[in-house]
Amino acid sequence: xxxxxxxxxxxxxxxAHLRGKLERLWPELLIVAEAANxxxxxxAIARLSPSVAFLDIKMPGxxxxxxxxxxxxxxxxxxxxxxxxxxxxxxxxxxVDYLVKPVSDARLGRTIERLRKALQDAAPLPELAQxxxxxxxxxxxxxxxxxxxxxxxxxxxxTTSHVPIQEVMYFQSDDKYVVVHTxxxxxxxxxxxxxxxxxxxxxxxxxxxxxxIVNMEFVAGTRRDESGRLLVRMRNSDTELxxxxxxxxxxxxx
Numbered sequence: 530x531x532x533x534x535x536x537x538x539x540x541x542x543x544x545a546h547l548r549g550k551l552e553r554l555w556p557e558l559l560i561v562a563e564a565a566n567x568x569x570x571x572x573a574i575a576r577l578s579p580s581v582a583f584l585d586i587k588m589p590g591x592x593x594x595x596x597x598x599x600x601x602x603x604x605x606x607x608x609x610x611x612x613x614x615x616x617x618x619x620x621x622x623x624x625v626d627y628l629v630k631p632v633s634d635a636r637l638g639r640t641i642e643r644l645r646k647a648l649q650d651a652a653p654l655p656e657l658a659q660x661x662x663x664x665x666x667x668x669x670x671x672x673x674x675x676x677x678x679x680x681x682x683x684x685x686x687x688t689t690s691h692v693p694i695q696e697v698m699y700f701q702s703d704d705k706y707v708v709v710h711t712x713x714x715x716x717x718x719x720x721x722x723x724x725x726x727x728x729x730x731x732x733x734x735x736x737x738x739x740x741x742i743v744n745m746e747f748v749a750g751t752r753r754d755e756s757g758r759l760l761v762r763m764r765n766s767d768t769e770l771x772x773x774x775x776x777x778x779x780x781x782x783x
Contacts, residue, residue, distance in 0.1 A: 536560060554637060558581070565588075586609070681709060684716060702740040722736070748763060
């Protein structure tokens, strides 16, 4: 089996630097794509399903953490980062590897050995949801009011409404906005999902994808499609929402 990789970094010379080292230290690895931002990286991973993705954490469009939250393939992740000691410790404990810029031959060599072993042994993929959520929250501004949301102020056409939080079936990011789906229709808000989830009851609202948060009171069940992808079925609706790999463990008891 050919091992393949993607390199994502918004700085071209750093992509070239890492590619050169990989070609020298891991010659059997085929670099199938490079990405200059998070959106390109997410699209390439979904299209190519590389064995490994080297993701810079700070990228335009989507961060490396946000890209990771949306991955539905069996791609192994290596974050390229300048994170602090807390984050590095979290990566180690979650069995997700990382590289600190500038990447040294010795550190990259250890990463390569770790990846080779995991891929050869078909080791189970780490559960990333808790780690990614923890790291993402660590880079969000703290709010002075840690209480849970009781309603969201959302727009529908020219009308702005206060939508009670218990009436929200699911939230889904859509370009510049987040769409608030209720039985009565759709509303728009500008609050990013990463900030929104901090004000939601985690027992009721589950993030299932980088772009989706569902109200479990409106979830009818789950199913797998022909490709094995897990889908959440919404109650009294034809809507099905994909669950990314990072969040699949939440549904194992359902």
